[in-house]
Amino acid sequence: MxxxxxxxxxxxxxxxxxxxxxxxxxxxxxxxxxxxxxxxxxxxxxxxxxxxxxxxxxxxxxxxxxxxxxxxxxxxxxxxxxxxxxxxxxxxxxxxxxxxxxxxxxxxxxxxxDTKDPTVKTPKDIQLLSDLKELMEEQNKLLKTGV
Missing domain, CATH: 1.10.1200.120 (Large-conductance mechanosensitive channel, MscL; domain 1)
Known part of the structure; x- marks a missing residue:
């Protein structure tokens, strides 16, 4: 079975x-x-x-x-x-x-x-990973500046 x-x-x-x-x-x-x-x-x-x-x-x-x-x-x-x-x-x-x-x-x-290419629709999983990467880079900048 x-x-x-x-x-x-x-x-x-x-x-x-x-x-x-x-x-x-x-x-x-x-x-x-x-x-x-x-x-x-x-x-x-x-x-x-x-x-x-x-x-x-x-x-x-x-x-x-x-x-x-x-x-x-x-x-x-x-x-x-x-x-x-x-x-x-x-x-x-x-x-x-x-x-x-x-x-x-x-x-x-x-x-x-390529998330920066506007002519092609980026798959959702790649877009989510790209968004997460950008958020993490933003958080790292904030942590480095001490804000």
């Missing part, structure tokens, strides 16, 4: 909704990055390398053996380093994009927490 109560508190506090929203946005973000990497950035890189498609690059360790009717007897054994290059480029693009998004969000957060 305690477990059910803890789950209810977890769901009511909003953590579950925040996680669901994060997962949905993450899945959509993954699709955007996938298209950005494969359809926007890799084609120009392919042109720079004389039209080489990174996805098809491999080191063949053993050729496939075919019989007289072109049926595969033994499969080809190869190291597909081209896929690794593609995945690594995806990783770099995702990492850089996440960095830019987090940097932008931090800038917005910093602006929201």
């Amino acid at each position: 305690k477990l059910l109560k803890e789950f209810k508190e977890f769901a009511v506090k909003g953590n579950m909704m925040e996680m669901a929203i994060g997962i949905i946005i993450g899945a959509s973000f993954n699709k955007v990055i996938d298209v950005l990497a494969k359809k926007v950035l890799l084609p120009p890189l392919s042109l720079l390398s004389d039209g080489a498609n990174f996805q098809n690059k491999k080191i063949v360790l053993r050729e496939a053996l075919l019989d007289a009717s072109n049926m595969v007897i033994t499969e080809e054994v190869a190291i597909a380093y081209g896929e690794l290059v593609g995945v690594f480029l995806d990783f770099l693009i995702i990492g850089f994009t996440v960095f830019i998004v987090v940097k932008f969000m931090n800038r917005l957060k910093d602006r929201a927490q």
Whole structure:
């Protein structure tokens, strides 16, 4: 029964909704990055390398053996380093994009927490802390002057 109560508190506090929203946005973000990497950035890189498609690059360790009717007897054994290059480029693009998004969000957060910026509404908790700080500074000045 305690477990059910803890789950209810977890769901009511909003953590579950925040996680669901994060997962949905993450899945959509993954699709955007996938298209950005494969359809926007890799084609120009392919042109720079004389039209080489990174996805098809491999080191063949053993050729496939075919019989007289072109049926595969033994499969080809190869190291597909081209896929690794593609995945690594995806990783770099995702990492850089996440960095830019987090940097932008931090800038917005910093602006929201700046109590002196009139263009952005300051959250109540930050405003209360700022007011308390100002009151304490005022009291310290009064105590120093001996009034």
